Amino acid sequence: NAGVTQTPKFRVLKTGQSMTLLCAQDMNHEYMYWYRQDPGMGLRLIHYSVGEGTTAKGEVPDGYNVSRLKKQNFLLGLESAAPSQTSVYFCASRRGKTHLAQETQYFGPGTRLLVL
């Protein structure tokens, strides 16, 4: 049981390039989240998904797209990277749909992205 995994661990992009970050979970969780963490700003929600085939915008969605074609995977895409997207990206998941008040979020190890 690997929990939540993220690929890649680190990436350097040039402005205007595109890339996809992959999040995978093996806990059969319904809900998945993408956050970015910047110094002094805490974690901010980019997009989330409440189930396979569904996605929704979070607090800071501009410049990002997501897809949830399979329940276990949640992809975060940067169409045209900008230096402002330099950050550490975290994926998280939770069981969902049952025991709403009791659900813990489980986090991946993060992806460090540097946009030059």
Place this chain on the structure above:
Amino acid sequence: KQEVTQIPAALSVPEGENLVLNCSFTDSAIYNLQWFRQDPGKGLTSLLLIQSSQREQTSGRLNASLDKSSGRSTLYIAASQPGDSATYLCAVRPTGNQFYFGTGTSLTVIP
């Protein structure tokens, strides 16, 4: 929009001391509040989750309390150890599906 604040931003204590970390939030309509630990360069690890109907939760040397009406939670760490050095974050979940995080308290326990 829910705002979550953690004070202090950094805390340094000698080993063995008991300490309290604070978390405050602006909207008391929450499902739950969760405390996390984050080690440098790592992801977040869940420590404790308190449901909105609960007043506190305990795990080993950790005790988290919740006062929804005043919009406050505290994380109490007993007999601190150097291994407790990390950043501690709290997150609240209002009635939707989103979570709102504080900026964290960086704890250093000095041997």
